[in-house]
Amino acid sequence: MIRNALNLILPLALFAGLIWFWEWSVVHWEVPAFILPPPSAILAVFQSDGASLYGSAATTLATTLAAFALAVISGTALATLFAASRLAEAMLSPYAVILQVTPVIAIAPLIMVWVGLDNAWLAVLILAWIVAFFPVLASATAGLKAVDPNLRDLFRLYDATFWETFRRLLVPSALPYLLAGIKTAGGLALAGAVIAEFAAASGNTNGLAWRILEAGNRLQIAKMFAALVLLALIGVILYAILSVIEWLLLHRWHGTQRP
Numbered sequence: 001m002i003r004n005a006l007n008l009i010l011p012l013a014l015f016a017g018l019i020w021f022w023e024w025s026v027v028h029w030e031v032p033a034f035i036l037p038p039p040s041a042i043l044a045v046f047q048s049d050g051a052s053l054y055g056s057a058a059t060t061l062a063t064t065l066a067a068f069a070l071a072v073i074s075g076t077a078l079a080t081l082f083a084a085s086r087l088a089e090a091m092l093s094p095y096a097v098i099l100q101v102t103p104v105i106a107i108a109p110l111i112m113v114w115v116g117l118d119n120a121w122l123a124v125l126i127l128a129w130i131v132a133f134f135p136v137l138a139s140a141t142a143g144l145k146a147v148d149p150n151l152r153d154l155f156r157l158y159d160a161t162f163w164e165t166f167r168r169l170l171v172p173s174a175l176p177y178l179l180a181g182i183k184t185a186g187g188l189a190l191a192g193a194v195i196a197e198f199a200a201a202s203g204n205t206n207g208l209a210w211r212i213l214e215a216g217n218r219l220q221i222a223k224m225f226a227a228l229v230l231l232a233l234i235g236v237i238l239y240a241i242l243s244v245i246e247w248l249l250l251h252r253w254h255g256t257q258r259p
Helices: 002-028 039-086 088-101 104-115 117-145 149-155 164-199 208-217 222-251
Strands: none
Touching: 002 039, 002 088, 039 088, 039 164, 039 208, 039 222, 088 117, 104 117, 104 164, 117 164, 149 164, 164 208, 164 222, 208 222
């Protein structure tokens, strides 16, 4: 109990100390606000322009969640296909790797042309999905391949069908790997959404990346920091939710989640 309390109190205390030092050092050394604004100026932005920032945060969050859901569904489905057919894995896995190693910023103009300039949100969604897709596929595929060969032979000995083997053996074996990949994909979906919004460079996206670009062009550095704070909060909350889901699914039987 005490240890859990310390795990919460100590990071918060360190954060409070860093904020205080930031505020003091900026005022003490008279750092120009267009270089590094104090935390009080960033807080004032939330009071003056909070509505626009929160709306942009909702847009970026919606794109992130949609891309994340698509990545989980498509990555898991393709990994299942790889587990069922080695031929399919041999044919499709190189293209999945190519999709992963190609910089998303390089293909962003092409995606924008394909979907049309009026569909900037769809282009951002596709680009964010590309970034988040491969970790789910790789982790799920690794989990499905990590099954104990002796257990697989036991299921084969009892004439279990593929779907029985998949449901009772492959899924429990792959679940820890899949959840680890999903946690990674959650953060990458957010990063991909932001990168895609930067690449789109269009007010039609109306996400936090557009607010950062807009504030940077106007030298509103405090507003840029406020947008960054919202991005960090979204990422931390998303990671925390996925960690809780992982614990709920694994803590009763998997060793990595036991005390």
